[in-house]
Amino acid sequence: MAKLASWVVLVLVAVLERESGNAAPVTERVTNFSQEDDPLSYLVQFGYVEKPADGRLSSIRQGSLTQAVKDFQRFAQLPETGLLDDKTVEMMRKPRCGVRDVTPSERLRRDTGLQITRSKRYAFAGDYRWKKNDLTYRIWNYTPDLSPSQVREAIRRGFQVWSDVTPLRFRETTSSNADINIQFSRFDHRDGYPFDGRGGTLAHAFYPEDGRTHFDDDEQWTDGMYAGTNLFIVTAHEIGHALGLAHSSYPGALMAPFYQGYDPDFKLPVDDTRGIQQLYGMPDVSRPQPPVRPDPPRPEPPVRPEPPRPNPPKPKPEVPDTCSSDFGAISMDGLTYAFKDKYMWRINDYGVERGYPKPTRDLWPKLPRGIQAAAYSRWSSRMYFFKGDRYWRYYGYQLEYGYPKRIAGTGLPKNPNAAFVWGANGKIYIFKSNRYYRFNEYTGRVDPGYPKRIRQAWGGVPDRIDAALQWRNGKTYFFKGDSYWRYDDNARKVEPGYPKSKALAWMGCGNRAIPDKLTLPSSTAQRLPAGTAQHRRMRKNRRQRMAP
Structure with missing residues (x-):
C-alpha cells in the first residue's frame, strides 16, 4: 500500500444525533451535520477509529467511539469530554488538509491496547524522508483561479519555507522524473482518494519518496488576499507532508491540520522548524574567522627613565583560560x-x-x-x-x-x-x-x-x-x-x-x-x-x- 498522507471519503450508513445545545454520545444523531460529513465518518476518515472489516458501523463499540472523540479533542486542544459538544463539531467542520491525524506508530499503539498520547508538538509519519538534499518538482497543470505565473510563484515560496531552514534545495523542472509532482484535480483523480468539492478537504500529499501532491481544484485558490483559499499557505503545508512531516498538535503550527488562512507576514513557526530540522538538519552555517588586521606601525617613543611601577595585581588562578581549558x-x-x-x-x-x-x-x-x-x-x-x-x-x-x-x-x-x-x-x-x-x-x-x-x-x-x-x-x-x-x-x-x-x-x-x-x-x-x-x-x- 502506498505511504499515504491523505483523507479517504467513506460511505457510511450510521447517523448520529443530539438535541440542540446538548452534547450527546457518538452513537446518536447529530442534526447540525449533513449525511456527507457526519462526525463518525470524520473520525474514521482521519484515523481516530478504524472502520470494521465488515463495513458496518454498528459493530464499533461505544467505548471505542468515545475514546476516539477524546483523542480528537486532545489533538485539537479541546476539553476531553468524549461528547460531541458544539466546539468539537465546529472544529470538525473546519476546512483542513486530508492527511490522517493519527500516525502509523500511534495506530500501532492503539491496536495493541494503549492510549494514543502525543506531546503538543510536531510529529513524523514514520521513517520516511528523502535520502538526498537536492529535489526537483514539476507543476503538471494550473488552476484557472490564478495565472500560471502566480501559481508558480506561490508554489516556489511554499518550497522556500522549508529550504530556508534546512540544507534542502528545490528546483522546478519539466521532466517526468521530478521528485515531487504537483497537480490540481477534482473529485476522483485516480489515486484512490477523491476530493469532495469546495470546502472540507483542500489538498493531500503522499509521504517520501512518493512525491504526489494534489490540490482540490474546486477550491477558490487565491494569492495575497484573505478571501478564498491561499495557495501559498496550503502549498507550504502539503510540502511538509511530502518531506515526511505528519500533522502537528501544536497550536499555530503550519503543520496543524486545519486551514489557518492568509498571513501577509508569515514566518515558519518554531515547532515546524524543529520538526523538519530533525529530519534533515539545519542549514550549513559557517563560523567565519574575523579578519585579522595588523597593527599600524608606531613611531619609536623617546627613551625616558621608567617611573617606579606598583606591583601588578596577581592573576586569579581559579579563572579558567579560554584557549587552554577543557569543558566541564x-x-x-x-x-x-x-x-x-x-x-x-x-x-x-x-x-x-x-x-x-x-x-x-x-x-x-x-x-x-x-x-x-x-x-x-x-x-x-x-x-x-x-x-x-x-x-x-x-x-x-x-x-x-x-x-x-x-x-x-x-x-x-x-x-x-x-x-x-x-x-x-x-x-x-x-x-x-x-x-x-x-x-x-x-x-x-x-x-x-x-x-x-x-x-x-x-x-x-x-x-x-x-x-x-x-x-x-x-x-x-x-x-x-x-x-x-x-x-x-x-x-x-x-x-x-x-x-x-x-x-x-x-x-x-x-x-x-x-x-x-x-x-x-x-x-x-x-x-x-x-x-x-x-x-x-x-x-x-x-x-x-x-x-x-
Whole structure:
C-alpha cells in the first residue's frame, strides 16, 4: 500500500444525533451535520477509529467511539469530554488538509491496547524522508483561479519555507522524473482518494519518496488576499507532508491540520522548524574567522627613565583560560554555554563573547561549582545540570521547587562525563566512561535496556568525553580536551576529517598561541615557530575554520 498522507471519503450508513445545545454520545444523531460529513465518518476518515472489516458501523463499540472523540479533542486542544459538544463539531467542520491525524506508530499503539498520547508538538509519519538534499518538482497543470505565473510563484515560496531552514534545495523542472509532482484535480483523480468539492478537504500529499501532491481544484485558490483559499499557505503545508512531516498538535503550527488562512507576514513557526530540522538538519552555517588586521606601525617613543611601577595585581588562578581549558559541560538553549569550575563562557559564531568567562551563578543562582554535565530540553524548556549524585533543574534561570534531587533510584550514574538532548527523540543522553544512558525526563528514570556501550550506537566517539551538545546545524558534537568530533546523526558515524581543535573552532583562539598541553597555564604558552609543520597547520585551520 502506498505511504499515504491523505483523507479517504467513506460511505457510511450510521447517523448520529443530539438535541440542540446538548452534547450527546457518538452513537446518536447529530442534526447540525449533513449525511456527507457526519462526525463518525470524520473520525474514521482521519484515523481516530478504524472502520470494521465488515463495513458496518454498528459493530464499533461505544467505548471505542468515545475514546476516539477524546483523542480528537486532545489533538485539537479541546476539553476531553468524549461528547460531541458544539466546539468539537465546529472544529470538525473546519476546512483542513486530508492527511490522517493519527500516525502509523500511534495506530500501532492503539491496536495493541494503549492510549494514543502525543506531546503538543510536531510529529513524523514514520521513517520516511528523502535520502538526498537536492529535489526537483514539476507543476503538471494550473488552476484557472490564478495565472500560471502566480501559481508558480506561490508554489516556489511554499518550497522556500522549508529550504530556508534546512540544507534542502528545490528546483522546478519539466521532466517526468521530478521528485515531487504537483497537480490540481477534482473529485476522483485516480489515486484512490477523491476530493469532495469546495470546502472540507483542500489538498493531500503522499509521504517520501512518493512525491504526489494534489490540490482540490474546486477550491477558490487565491494569492495575497484573505478571501478564498491561499495557495501559498496550503502549498507550504502539503510540502511538509511530502518531506515526511505528519500533522502537528501544536497550536499555530503550519503543520496543524486545519486551514489557518492568509498571513501577509508569515514566518515558519518554531515547532515546524524543529520538526523538519530533525529530519534533515539545519542549514550549513559557517563560523567565519574575523579578519585579522595588523597593527599600524608606531613611531619609536623617546627613551625616558621608567617611573617606579606598583606591583601588578596577581592573576586569579581559579579563572579558567579560554584557549587552554577543557569543558566541564556544554549546553545550548538558544545560546551556547560552556562550563568549567564555577565559570561559564557564552559562545557565538565567532568564538567566546566579550566579557567571558563569568561566574555561572550570575545566571543560574544556587548552582554549585564544578558542574559535570548539562543539557537543555527544548520539549520541556528545562535546563538540567548534573554533579556527583545530584541533579538540578531550572526553568529559565529559576531553580525549580524540590531541586536538587538525588539520582538514587533513577538509574543515572554518579559523576557523569557529559549530557545532551538528542533531537531525534527528545531524550536526554548521559555519558559516563564507555557507556551511555537514556534518561526520560517525564518518568524521571533511565529507560529500560540502558546503559549501553558507546561504541554500539555512537561509532567513532571516544570514551570518557568531557562534554557534548547538538548545535543549531543539527549536528551532534563531542568534546574531549582540545579535540572535538562532529557526528552525523543520520549516518550514525563521526564525519571525516575529525577530530579538530576546539580552541580554534569554538573558542575563537586563532589569533593566539595554543599550548601543546592543556595543563599548562596560558602564561607559559610559547608561540609556535614560523615555518614548522605545527605552525602551518594552525594557519591553515585559521583560514579554513568552518562551523563545527
